[in-house]
Amino acid sequence: MKASRNALYGGLLLLPAAVLLWTFTYQPIVTTFIDSLYSTPRGRRPAAFIGFDQYETMFADPVFWKAMLNNFIYAFATIPLSMAMALAMALLVNSKLRGQAAVRMAYFTPTILPMVAVANIWLFFYAPDYGLVDRVLQLFGLGGQNFLGQPDTALAALIVITIWKEAGFFMIFYLAALQQISPTLMEAASLEGASFWQTLRRVTIPLLMPTTLFISVNAVIGAFRLVDHIVVMTKGAPDNATTLLLFYIYQVGFGYWDTGYAAALTMVLLVILAVIALVQFGYVDKRIHYR
Amino acid sequence: MNADFRSHPVAALTTFAGWFLAVLWVSPLLYAVWTAFHPAAYGARFDLFMPLTLENFVRVWNAAPFARYFLNTFALVTVTLVCQFIVCTMAAYAFVCFPFRGSNVLFMLVLVQLMIMPEVLLVENYRTLSRIGLLDTIVGIAMPYLASAFGIFLFRQTFKSIPKELEEAARLEGANGLQVLVRVFVPIAKPTYIAYGLVTVSYHWNNFLWPLVVTNSVETRPITVGLQVFATIEQGVDWSLITAATLLSVAPLLVAFLLFQRQFVQSFMRAGIR
Structure with missing residues (x-):
């Protein structure tokens, strides 16, 4: 009796969420896979079943490999650097510092700005001749650099921006975790005569491990999901040096309107995200049990 | 305050590092604010006493x-x-x-x-x-x-x-x-x-x-x-x-x-x- 009542009420309450999730998350995953097996319909020529041809094209496409390589370089550069920066910021803000609130605000402000605005601010900041970066370099006689225009510096220039935007966000989580650490542990460490670095390495960082894991999962997803700055700043140029996977999907899907190929590319992104999800679910489960 | 700094060199160093990073962090934003509030003709020069203007905002x-x-x-x-x-x-x-x-x-x-x-x-x-x-x-x-x-x-x-x-x-x-x-x-x-x-x-x-x-x-x-x-x-x-x-x-x-x-x-x- 109660079970059937629960199923009825529960089902009704879940209905809107279920319909929306099906329409915009599950159904598109299924149709992405199906579409990736068909050619892109053009004009009067309808889509034809072509098996794994799109994937063969993909594996032979140098731009795809370039986008993958760029995305992994981007992820493996931004994630550790922004996390190290975040930890340093959290330690600074958590110590006895004059004007703590102002400093914390300075670190956190980039986080709440839209990536589009950040990209425009940095476009100017990097601009040859006009930007502050170039002006400082001019003082050393190194002016006239177009960081976003050169293949060997463009991706690094974007990595710097991402670190700038993300570090303050991650700092918040480290700060919360630092404030949970019992002061007696720190006192014990200092009574034992441990130096600052020893305490950091032996006490603080191990205790922050769950936070570090949580942040890194978020950071990995972000590295594959956020490409607003690419659209605004470089559009993948120069010579695909800044093409990331989702940007390439956007370009193929809405620039060349090759939806079949875009579907195959999306499948790759879905597989990458699924792998990250599996790693995280193992970890989230553990957290829920401990609670 | 000076005596305080001398007796706590670590605290002084942290404060310096914290503020240095903070200034570095807001500099792109401040540079944008600076440019937006000054006439375009002054864009290429640094002068603390340049006239401030809201004209850019009005035009936008x-x-x-x-x-x-x-x-x-x-x-x-x-x-x-x-x-x-x-x-x-x-x-x-x-x-x-x-x-x-x-x-x-x-x-x-x-x-x-x-x-x-x-x-x-x-x-x-x-x-x-x-x-x-x-x-x-x-x-x-x-x-x-x-x-x-x-x-x-x-x-x-x-x-x-x-x-x-x-x-x-x-x-x-x-x-x-x-x-x-x-x-x-x-x-x-x-x-x-x-x-x-x-x-x-x-x-x-x-x-x-x-x-x-x-x-x-x-x-x-x-x-x-x-x-x-x-x-x-x-x-x-x-x-x-x-x-x-x-x-x-x-x-x-x-x-x-x-x-x-x-x-x-x-x-x-x-x-x-x-």
């Missing part, structure tokens, strides 16, 4: 329909927030109070959306939207985000922590299921609603790629897309106009952040830790 405001863009963003954020509150509250309530066989599996399926956000599937979602005729509408931009896995997860956690006795007491006084939800669960979960609200407002205020794909007209474009349309035309031509437009578009959120800084930071913390 007149050059593009920014008022309309703000209105669109405001509508988008409101629709998204209200619908997310309703849809996610209902779902979370079902998971906590009406568990049935398989509802745990359903919950796991909901969590998939935490990893695969709607913008990742933008090609297919664009097609779905065009099939149901919602391209270039504000509802269309909001739609894929309404059943937010993050919201459901957050509300479920909060509802679970509410003591059963409170629910039973309300039942004894004759409250039905809806009344229990509205009078007991939602008021207790208020801090969670505020936290989730701030996170979702800043997310959708800042969202760009999906609205860029879906919108095609002044009547629907949110401020992020509007800024990009404006900047594409002006790019490399007049930096003082672009920086003015950029600052203009972030101003409301930035002011709100500066006023409610503590709530913002605590909300992000709360939303992240759960």
